[in-house]
Amino acid sequence: MSITIGQIDEALQEWAPSGSAQSYDNVGLQIGRMTAEVTRCLIALDLTPDVVREAQEMNAECVITHHPLLFRPLKSLTDSGLVSSMALNLAESGIGLYAIHTNLDAARDGVSFELARTLGLERIEFLSRLEGSTVKLILFVPIDHIDGVRDAVFSRGAGKIGKYSECSFSHGGTATFKPGEGTKPFEGEASGPRESVNEIRLEVEVARWALPSVLDAAREAHPYEEMVHDIVAVEQDFRNAGIGAVGNLPAPIKLGVFLNEVCQKLENPGIRYAGNPDSTVQKVAVCGGAGADFIGLAHRVRADVYVTSDISYHRYFDVMGSGGDIEMALVDTGHYESERMTESLLVVWLRERFPEIEWIRTKHRTSPVQTWIAT
Ligand SMILES: [Zn+2]
Numbered sequence: 001m002s003i004t005i006g007q008i009d010e011a012l013q014e015w016a017p018s019g020s021a022q023s024y025d026n027v028g029l030q031i032g033r034m035t036a037e038v039t040r041c042l043i044a045l046d047l048t049p050d051v052v053r054e055a056q057e058m059n060a061e062c063v064i065t066h067h068p069l070l071f072r073p074l075k076s077l078t079d080s081g082l083v084s085s086m087a088l089n090l091a092e093s094g095i096g097l098y099a100i101h102t103n104l105d106a107a108r109d110g111v112s113f114e115l116a117r118t119l120g121l122e123r124i125e126f127l128s129r130l131e132g133s134t135v136k137l138i139l140f141v142p143i144d145h146i147d148g149v150r151d152a153v154f155s156r157g158a159g160k161i162g163k164y165s166e167c168s169f170s171h172g173g174t175a176t177f178k179p180g181e182g183t184k185p186f187e188g189e190a191s192g193p194r195e196s197v198n199e200i201r202l203e204v205e206v207a208r209w210a211l212p213s214v215l216d217a218a219r220e221a222h223p224y225e226e227m228v229h230d231i232v233a234v235e236q237d238f239r240n241a242g243i244g245a246v247g248n249l250p251a252p253i254k255l256g257v258f259l260n261e262v263c264q265k266l267e268n269p270g271i272r273y274a275g276n277p278d279s280t281v282q283k284v285a286v287c288g289g290a291g292a293d294f295i296g297l298a299h300r301v302r303a304d305v306y307v308t309s310d311i312s313y314h315r316y317f318d319v320m321g322s323g324g325d326i327e328m329a330l331v332d333t334g335h336y337e338s339e340r341m342t343e344s345l346l347v348v349w350l351r352e353r354f355p356e357i358e359w360i361r362t363k364h365r366t367s368p369v370q371t372w373i374a375t
Contacts (some may be wrong), residue, residue: 019209032096
């Protein structure tokens with residue numbers, strides 16, 4: 001049976017919904033058609049000319065990257081300029097390009113969870129959940145239509161709480177309404193007297209980004225001309241989307257030993273850090289990619305060390321106490337090194353769901369950044 005890019009997208013949406021991506025981001029299908037069939041797909045952190053050539057040589061129909069190629073609007077699609085020429089090249093070769101970026105950063109078992117696992121952390125959780133990401137949807141449904149409406153909202157992802165799905169709460173009551181002129185009421189007739197109906201009040205949690213689709217499905221299954229519902233803001237955040245990850249090393253170790261492990265496990269010849277190599281670390285916060293903005297979050301959960309990338313000079317002072325001591329060690333592993341395991345993460349995840357497709361990790365190191373070791 002042939003699989004399309006659209007079907008791959010549908011599966012990925014379950015894990016890392018586009019709606020959970022940062023507002024500045026550009027994720028999903030960037031080049032090609034959702035209806036295109038895929039038998040071979042190349043996975044890379046970044047799109048580079050080497051990766052484009054690799055995809056062409058292996059006759060892949062699709063490339064999935066973590067970092068989006070098309071980020072800023074293109075003014076032309078020609079063979080001049082790196083981004084434009086690669087986009088043209090892929091389109092001419094009939095190769096689709098799909099990006100899964102900050103939505104995979106935000107996903108449970110996504111980029112940061114994988115970084116945490118690579119570093120040997122245990123009991124991994126989000127460093128912080130995605131704020132304002134959940135709403136409570138309350139629907140009022142006539143009793144004999146409740147199953148249809150419940151199934152409809154579940155089918156669009158409502159009612160997910162952690163690893164549980166199809167979670168809801170309901171109880172019965174009496175509703176009243178008086179149909180106005182020109183209405184098509186569920187009970188009674190237009191301009192008729194007040195009616196009363198036995199209804200069920202159905203409550204489900206919904207991720208904010210799934211709400212439009214859940215409401216569409218509910219409207220389709222609900223028998224009323226005017227669907228009665230409330231959308232209520234809740235304080236708790238969606239449990240399956242967040243920022244970074246935090247966990248524990250199996251036993252406390254010296255920071256210096258940990259730094260060596262970071263270098264070895266992330267295949268990094270050298271890393272920048274702040275901290276005392278003789279201090280002890282066990283609780284480790286991480287964020288794949290540029291995570292300097294979350295230093296405060298890591299500090300707040302009392303991590304002993306925070307591993308991320310793209311930390312600028314002045315941010316290192318954020319972890320310095322009034323006496324000049326480093327209160328939480330900071331490690332910059334390099335952007336590529338903190339995310340490279342995303343390639344194998346995607347290959348393994350996709351191979352499990354679509355074994356009929358050949359999933360191939362690029363053989364290229366896509367980062368142009370290198371570390372010079374003095375000779
Ligand atoms: Zn990144």
